[in-house]
Amino acid sequence: MSRQTFGLNPDNLPQDPFYPQENPRGPSFLDTAGCLCALQATPAGGAPEPAWHCVGDQSVGVYTVRNGRWFKTLNGVGNADGPVYDDSNPPDTENPMRWLSGALRDSPGDAGLSVEDSACSGTNNTRYSTSFYEAAEQINAGQYPLSGAPCLRVGAVPIEIQPLQSENNTVNSLPQYCPPLGNCQQARLAGFTCTFEGKNIGMGPFEPVICQAGQYCPTEENGKVSRVCPAGSYCQPGAATPTPCLTGSRCPEGSSYELFLIPIIILIIVDVLLVMGMIVYKVRRRFQDRQANKAAAAPARPPLAHRGMSSVRAQVTGYRAISDDTDREMLPTSATYTPRRTDSYGGGFLAALDLGNSQSSVNARPTSEQLNPQLMAFVSSMRKATDVTNFGLSFSYADLSFQPKKSSKKILQNVTGSIDRGTLTAVMGGSGAGKSTFVNVLMGKTKNTGGTVAVNSSPDKLKRYKKVIGYVPQDDIVLPELTVYENIVHCAKIRLPQTWSRADIESHVESVIDCLELSHVRNSLVGSVARPVISGGQRKRVSIGMELAAAPMAIFLDEPTSGLDATAASSMMSTLKAVARLGITVIVIIHQPRTEIFDLFDNLILLGNGQTIYEGPQRQAQDYFEGMGFGFPAHSNHGDVVTDIITGNGRDYKRIGDISTDSLIANWSSHRLATANKERPASSIMSNTGMYAAIKHRGAPLWKQTWLCLRRAMLQQWRTKAAFLAEMGLAALAGFLLGLAEHSKKGILFVGTFNEPYSILSTAVDFKSAPELALLVAIAIGLVAGAPGVKSFSEELLMQRREAEAGHSRLAYFLAKVLAVLPRMLFACLHFTTLLFLLTVPIINWGLAFLVNFLYFYCIYGLASIISMVVRREDAPLFATMISLIVAILSGAAPPLAQVKDWHMEWLWRASPGTWLAEIYFGQLISPFGYLYNVESAARGSGFHLDWVWRNMGVLLGIGSVYRVVAFFAMLFGHRRRR
Numbered sequence: 003m004s005r006q007t008f009g010l011n012p013d014n015l016p017q018d019p020f021y022p023q024e025n026p027r028g029p030s031f032l033d034t035a036g037c038l039c040a041l042q043a044t045p046a047g048g049a050p051e052p053a054w055h056c057v058g059d060q061s062v063g064v065y066t067v068r069n070g071r072w073f074k075t076l077n078g079v080g081n082a083d084g085p086v087y088d089d090s091n092p093p094d095t096e097n098p099m100r101w102l103s104g105a106l107r108d109s110p111g112d113a114g115l116s117v118e119d120s121a122c123s124g125t126n127n128t129r130y131s132t133s134f135y136e137a138a139e140q141i142n143a144g145q146y147p148l149s150g151a152p153c154l155r156v157g158a159v160p161i162e163i164q165p166l167q168s169e170n171n172t173v174n175s176l177p178q179y180c181p182p183l184g185n186c187q188q189a190r191l192a193g194f195t196c197t198f199e200g201k202n203i204g205m206g207p208f209e210p211v212i213c214q215a216g217q218y219c220p221t222e223e224n225g226k227v228s229r230v231c232p233a234g235s236y237c238q239p240g241a242a243t244p245t246p247c248l249t250g251s252r253c254p255e256g257s258s259y260e261l262f263l264i265p266i267i268i269l270i271i272v273d274v275l276l277v278m279g280m281i282v283y284k285v286r287r288r289f290q291d292r293q294a295n296k297a298a299a300a301p302a303r304p305p306l307a308h309r310g311m312s313s314v315r316a317q318v319t320g321y322r323a324i325s326d327d328t329d330r331e332m333l334p335t336s337a338t339y340t341p342r343r344t345d346s347y348g349g350g351f352l353a354a355l356d357l358g359n360s361q362s363s364v365n366a367r368p369t370s371e372q373l374n375p376q377l378m379a380f381v382s383s384m385r386k387a388t389d390v391t392n393f394g395l396s397f398s399y400a401d402l403s404f405q406p407k408k409s410s411k412k413i414l415q416n417v418t419g420s421i422d423r424g425t426l427t428a429v430m431g432g433s434g435a436g437k438s439t440f441v442n443v444l445m446g447k448t449k450n451t452g453g454t455v456a457v458n459s460s461p462d463k464l465k466r467y468k469k470v471i472g473y474v475p476q477d478d479i480v481l482p483e484l485t486v487y488e489n490i491v492h493c494a495k496i497r498l499p500q501t502w503s504r505a506d507i508e509s510h511v512e513s514v515i516d517c518l519e520l521s522h523v524r525n526s527l528v529g530s531v532a533r534p535v536i537s538g539g540q541r542k543r544v545s546i547g548m549e550l551a552a553a554p555m556a557i558f559l560d561e562p563t564s565g566l567d568a569t570a571a572s573s574m575m576s577t578l579k580a581v582a583r584l585g586i587t588v589i590v591i592i593h594q595p596r597t598e599i600f601d602l603f604d605n606l607i608l609l610g611n612g613q614t615i616y617e618g619p620q621r622q623a624q625d626y627f628e629g630m631g632f633g634f635p636a637h638s639n640h641g642d643v644v645t646d647i648i649t650g651n652g653r654d655y656k657r658i659g660d661i662s663t664d665s666l667i668a669n670w671s672s673h674r675l676a677t678a679n680k681e682r683p684a685s686s687i688m689s690n691t692g693m694y695a696a697i698k699h700r701g702a703p704l705w706k707q708t709w710l711c712l713r714r715a716m717l718q719q720w721r722t723k724a725a726f727l728a729e730m731g732l733a734a735l736a737g738f739l740l741g742l743a744e745h746s747k748k749g750i751l752f753v754g755t756f757n758e759p760y761s762i763l764s765t766a767v768d769f770k771s772a773p774e775l776a777l778l779v780a781i782a783i784g785l786v787a788g789a790p791g792v793k794s795f796s797e798e799l800l801m802q803r804r805e806a807e808a809g810h811s812r813l814a815y816f817l818a819k820v821l822a823v824l825p826r827m828l829f830a831c832l833h834f835t836t837l838l839f840l841l842t843v844p845i846i847n848w849g850l851a852f853l854v855n856f857l858y859f860y861c862i863y864g865l866a867s868i869i870s871m872v873v874r875r876e877d878a879p880l881f882a883t884m885i886s887l888i889v890a891i892l893s894g895a896a897p898p899l900a901q902v903k904d905w906h907m908e909w910l911w912r913a914s915p916g917t918w919l920a921e922i923y924f925g926q927l928i929s930p931f932g933y934l935y936n937v938e939s940a941a942r943g944s945g946f947h948l949d950w951v952w953r954n955m956g957v958l959l960g961i962g963s964v965y966r967v968v969a970f971f972a973m974l975f976g977h978r979r980r981r
Contacts, residue, residue, distance in 0.1 A: 018160070020133040021150035022141065023060035029080070029088040030064075032130035036208075037122035039093065040064045041075070041082050044106065051075065052082040053106060054093040058118025070119045072099040072106050087135055093124040129207065153180035153206040160206055163759050179762045180205035193753055193766040195239075210760060212934070215239045215258035215750070236260050238845065239750065240934035248847075259749040259843040265836040265852070272832065280723060379513035381584060386506070387499055387553030388470070394423035394585040395457055395467065395556040397444065402453035404443050404612075412612065414439045417453070418674065419607060419617035421589060426582040426602060428620070429591045430641075431609035432649035437591045440609060441558055445473070447807070469497060469700040469809040472549030472557040476564050478541040479800045480548070482530040483721035484714070486523050486540075490514060490547045495710050496810050497552035499699050514550045518543045518577065527721070539570035543577070552808065556587035568596060575599045593645070600641035608648045610663040615648045615670050630669055632656045700809070707811045711818030719822065726826065729790050730833050736782040737834040741841025744775060749843040751775055751927050754935030761936065769940050772927040773895035775844070776920035780858065780893050784886025786830055787859050789879040791866025794823055795973070796875045802973070816970050820867075827859040846926040850951070854922045857958035861915040862886055864965030871972035893920040899945030908945075915961045918954040921946045 019036035029041040039056040042065060057070040064070075073093030080091035100109035112120040137150030153160050160178035182205045186196035195202045195212055204211045213219035217228045218241040231237035235244030236257040247253035250264035384393050398420035405412040414436045421427050431437045442448045444455060446465030454461055464471060480489050491511045498507055515521055520543055528544060529535030536544070542562060549557055562578065563571035575595070579602040582588040592599075606623050608616040616626055624634055627647055632655045634643050646652050652661045702710065719726060744751070753768040755761045795802075806812050835852045844851075866882040873881045893916030894902065902911050911917045925948040928937050941948050 018150060018152060019060065019130060020137055020152050021147060022134060022138045024063060024065070025142070026086040026138055027065060028082045028086065029084050029091075030086050030131075030134070031089065031126045032134050033123045034125050034127045034130075035121040035123050036127075036130065037071075037119070037124075038064050038134075039073075039122070039124060039126075041080055041084075041088075041091070043082050045101070045104075051079040053099075054124065056093075056119070056122040056124055058116065058120075058122055068101040069116070071115070071122045071124060072101060073097070073124045074099065074106075086138065087131075089126060092126065095124040098124070152178065152208050155181050155183055155205065158205075160208070161762065163210070163762060176208065177210045177760070178206060178208040180209050190765040193768055195765060210763060212240045212756075213237075213242075215748070216256040218242060218244050230256050231258070233257075238930070240931075242933065259845070261843060262836075262839055262848040265832070265848055266840060269832055269836045272829070376513060376516045377584070379509065380517050383506075383510035383513055384553050384584075384586075387502075387510075388555060393553075393555050394587045395471070396423040396459070396587065397421040397464070397556075398456040398459065399444060400454050402440065402443050402451070402455075404439055404448055404451050407450055414443060414451075414612040416671070417609070417612075417614050419614065421587060421605065421607075423458075423587050424582055424585040425604035426579050426588045426590070427605040427607060428595070428600075428603040429589065429607045429609065430593070430595075430645065430648070431615075432645070435609045435648070436612035437609055438560065439612070440607070441560070441589070441591060445471070445558060467555075467697065468807060469552075469697050470555045471808075472552060472554040473804070473807060474545050474549055474557065474559040474562060475800075475804060476561040477800070478531075478538075478545045478565075479804050480528050480541065480544050481714075481718065481798070481801060482528050482533075483718040485525050485527055486520050486536070486544050486547075487511070487515065487525060488714075488717070489528060489544055490551045492710060492714055493548040493805075493808075494551035496702055496707055496805075497700060497808065500702060501699060510553065511551055514547050518547050518550070520544065520547065537570075538565055539574060542566065542570075542574055546577070549808070550581070554586065556589070557581070559588070559590045561592060562590055563592065563595070563599070572596065572598050575602050578602075595641040597639045597641065600639070600644075606644075608644065610648050610650070610666060613667045614674075615663070615666045617670075617674075626673075630656075630666075631659050704811055704814050707814035708817050708821075711815050712821055715818050715822035719826065725790070725793075729786065729826070729830055733786045733830040734833040734837055736786050737837035738841065740778050740782050741838045743778070744771075744842040744844075747771065747842075749845055751844055752931060752935070752940070754928075754931065754937060754940045756934065757936055767940070769943055770895070772924045773893070773898075773920050773944060773946070775842070775927070776923035777890060777893050777895040777916070779838070779855065779923070780890035780916040780919055781887060782834065783855065783858050784862055784890050785883060786834065787827070787862040788866050788882035788886040790826070791823070791863035792870045792878040792882045794819055794863070794870070795867055795969070796870035796878045799870070799875070799973075799976075812974060813970070816966075816973065820966055823863055827856065827863060831856045831859050844927055845930050846923065850926060851923075854919060854955065854958070857955060857962065858915060858919050860962040861958055861965065862889075864962040864969065865889065867969035868965055868972060871969055871976050889914045890916045893917050894945060895920055898943070900943060901945070903945055915958055918957045918961070922951055922954045925949060925951060 019032050019038065023038075026040065027042070031039055033039055033056060035058070037056045037058045038060045039054050041052050041054050043052050045068060051074075053075065054073040055064055055070060056073070057064050057067065073095060074097065075091045076094045077091045081088070084090075097108060098110055099106045100114070101107075102109070133149050133152065137147040140147045140149060148157060151157070151159055158181045160180050163177040163179055165176070182190060182196065186205060189196055196205070197203060202211045202214050210225075213225070213228055216231050216237055218231055218237045219225040219228050221242045225242070231241075231244050233255045234253055235246050236253045236259055237244050238258060245260075247257075247260045248262070250262070250267075252261040252263050387393075400418045402414060402417040403412055404414040417436075417440060429437045429440060439448070443451045443453070444464060445468075446455075446463050455464060456462065457464065457467060484492075491508065494507050494511050494514075498510065502510075515524055520540060523536050523540055527535045528541060534541070542565075546557070546559070546562070557578075559578070562574055566574060575590075578588050578590065582604065595603075600620070603620040605618060606616060606620050607614070608623075616623055618626070623644060624640060627644070628634065632643075632647055632652055634640060634655070643652075643655060647655060647661070648663070648666060650661060650663045650666075701707075751768075751771040753765060755764040755767060802812070802815055805815065831852060835848070835855050839848055839851065865885065866878075869882045869885060870878050892911050892914035894911055899908065899911060899917065902908055924941075924944060924946045928935075928940055929948050931937060937948060
C-alpha cells in the first residue's frame, strides 16, 4: 500500500525512514543511519544465496535498484522469504560489498556511492526498526500509519529542518522538528532544554539535541557522539570542542565553566600580607611607645603637677596619651590670667620678649649675641631663606575699596595707612566692620577692588609675594592624620628655597618646633576637632608653625585666639609678639582682646562701616580718643573700651556729643589730612628686584611637589587603616552578594536563538542576563567607590585652598591625590572581581573583567571628585552614591540601548561610563556562543556592539580622565568655603 492511499505525497513531506515506501517482502530493518536494509535474492547471474541490500533513499525501491551497499549474511544462507522482523541472520558488516559488473564484489570504500548510500552501516537500530514494522502493519491493516511519524507526540507530523543539500546533516535521517510534549513545551518557554534523567532529549529520534554542558560533541563525528569534557578544559552547552582552561585555573573532568584560582591566591596573599604588616606595625609602635614612656618616666625629668585632660582624651579617643602635655585649658579658673615671672617670659619665641625688655624702642631688634640657641637657629634659617640680615616686610596702602559685583554699595572704602616691618598690628572692629574684607583686599585675594598698595615703599601687589607671606585662617586647618612634625615639615619642603638641602630643611623645622614649644608633642598626631589628640592651643601653634616653616617675611592671622581660653590666648599672642620682635611683620584680625593682649600690640587698625576709625600706634590710641572727648576708666580693659567706642556703643565713655561710627570716621579723616605731611621712617629692607629674585627661587619644582604630596597622601591613607579596611570589606561583600545572586546560572548568562536552520528548536531567549550583570556590577562599584572617592578631596578643600594661597602647586596636589587612590582602587577591584567571579563563573576572561572593572572604579572616583568640588562636604557622599546609581542605570540594560536609539537619546547613554562597561560585558559574554546562537540578532536587539572591547576600554579611560580634568578646574575656580 502506498502513501498516496492516505493522501501523502513524499515530495511534500520531510524525509521519514520510518514510513515504508513499499511493502517489505522479507526480513528488513532500518540501520543506524536510517537506511532500509532488506534480505533478498541476488540478481540473475549472481551468487545463489540471499544477501542484505541497504539503500539510503527508500523511494528508489530497495528491491528494484542494484546500487547501494550489499552485505553477505553473517551465518551463511538465509531465508529471504521470512518474516519482516527476522534477525536470525544479520549482515556481515565487516565486509561491505557492491554490485559491480553483474556480481557482488568487495568494496570497503565509498567510491561510487551516493551521499545517502555511503552513510549506510548495516547495523540494526532496533528503535528505528520497531517504528518501521509498526507503520508497515498499520498500512497493511488500512490504518493511518501513526508509528511512521517520528515524533513523541501522538499524531504529530515532523517538520524538516535541513534539506539533503545542506552541510553537516545525517543524510538518511535529516534533522526534523517535532511539536513538543506539554512538559517540554513549558520547559522551552522557560528557557530550558527538555531533559530526561539528566540528559537532553529531543521530541523525536531525528530532532537535534544540544550537547550538554560539561560535554562536547565532535564535529568530525557529525555531533552524534557526546564525550565528557576532559580535565583541564571546560565545555559550555553545545560545545563541539573543549575550551582549554588558563594556567592556574581549576577545571576537573566534566567542567562546564572555568574556576580562576590565581586571583583567589593573589587575594589571599595580599590580605595576609596587609594584616601581617599592620600587626607588625602595631607591635613595633607599642614597643616604641613603651620605650618613650620609660624615658619620660626617668627621674631626671621633673614630674608634671597637672595632667589636665590628656589621659581622659586618650581613653575616649583611643589615641596614646601625651605624658608631658599640660592642658592650659584645665588650669584653675579662679584667676583671670596666669602672671608671668617678673624676670622671664619663658622659652621658645617668648625668650625674644625678655631680650627686648631693656630696649627703649618697641621695634628694637635683639642682636645675635643676645639670642639663645633656639632663637639663633631660627633666625639663622630666616636670614638664609631671605638672603637679608633684617627680614620682614612693610606695607602701605591708600584708598582701598571693595564693591561686590552687582552691588551699588561699597563694603570697604577710603582705607589708608601703613604697617611697619617687624611689628604686631591688630585689625579691630565690630561684626561687619570690614576686618576680613580689608585683609583680603590688602593681600589681593578679592576682585572688584580699588586703591594702591606698596611693599617696602614700592608700589606693588601682595599677591606677588605670596611665597614669603603666610596666612593663618581662623580655623585650625591642619591634617589630623599627620603628626605635628609631619604637618610642619611638608610645608617647609614645599615652600623653602629650592637650593636648600634636606638637612637644612629639617634643621629649620626643628628650630620652629622648638621655638613654638611643641617639642614634647613633636611626634603626636594632631587629631581632628571631634577626636583631638593635642590641645587647642597646640593645634593653633601647629597652624602657625606651618607658616613659619616657610620662612615668611610677614604673617596674617584671622582671629588667632578664637576657641582658646584666656590663658592659652594670652600665651598665643605673646608668641606672635615675640615673632614680630625678631623682625617678621605680624598682622592679626582680633575681636575684644584682653588687657594683657591689647598691651602687646604695636599698632592698631580700627575699622567701622568699612572705613578707618583709627590707624596708628597702640600707645597713642587712648590719647586720640580722649582728644575726642572719650574717657578711659581707671583699671579698665582698654581693648574693651576701644571696641565699644568704634562699634558706636561708647556713650558710657562720652556723656555729651556724637558717638556714632560715622562721626568717628569723619574725625579720623580730618585728623589724617592734618597729619598728612608727617611720614613714618622708611623701612625698606631690600630692593624689589632683589626681593623678586629671592621669591623666584622659593618653592620646590612641580615634580618634587607632586612627589611630596603623593607621599603625604599615602601616609594619610595608612593612618586611616580602618576606613581602608572597611572599603575593602564592602567591596568583597558586594562581589560576594552579587556572585551569590548569579550563582545558580553557572556562568550561562546568555541564551539566544539557534543558528539557522535550527532556530525552530530554540528555547525562550535570554538577552537580559548579560547586560543585567553589567548593570549590577556598575551599581555595586558605584556603592563601593562613590563615598570614598568623595572623601579624597572633600575633607581637604580648606587645606588645599590654604596651601594654594601660600604658593603650593594645585596641579601637584591634584595629581598626587589622583595617584594616591590608584592602589586603593586596585585593592577594592581585586576584592570585588575575585569574589564575583568565584561565584558567578562567567565565560568572560578574568583579567579582562578585572581591567574593565578597574576602569569603572577609575570613572566613579573621577565622578566623585567632581561632586566633592561642587557639593557641600556633608552632602557629598549621598550625592556621589545617587549619581553613581544614575550613571549605572544609564548602562543600556533597561531600557535596552536599542530602544534608547529609537528615542534619539543614545548620546545621553553614551555619556555614561555604565554603557561602555555593559557593552564590554555583553560582547564578551555573547561572542563565545557564536557557534551555537545567532549572536548578531542578540546584538541588534540589545543595541550593543560585540567587538568594541578595546575601543570601550579607551573610552572608559577617557571618561575617567575627563572627569578629573573637570574636577581640577572646579577646584581652581570653585572659590567657596565648605565646612
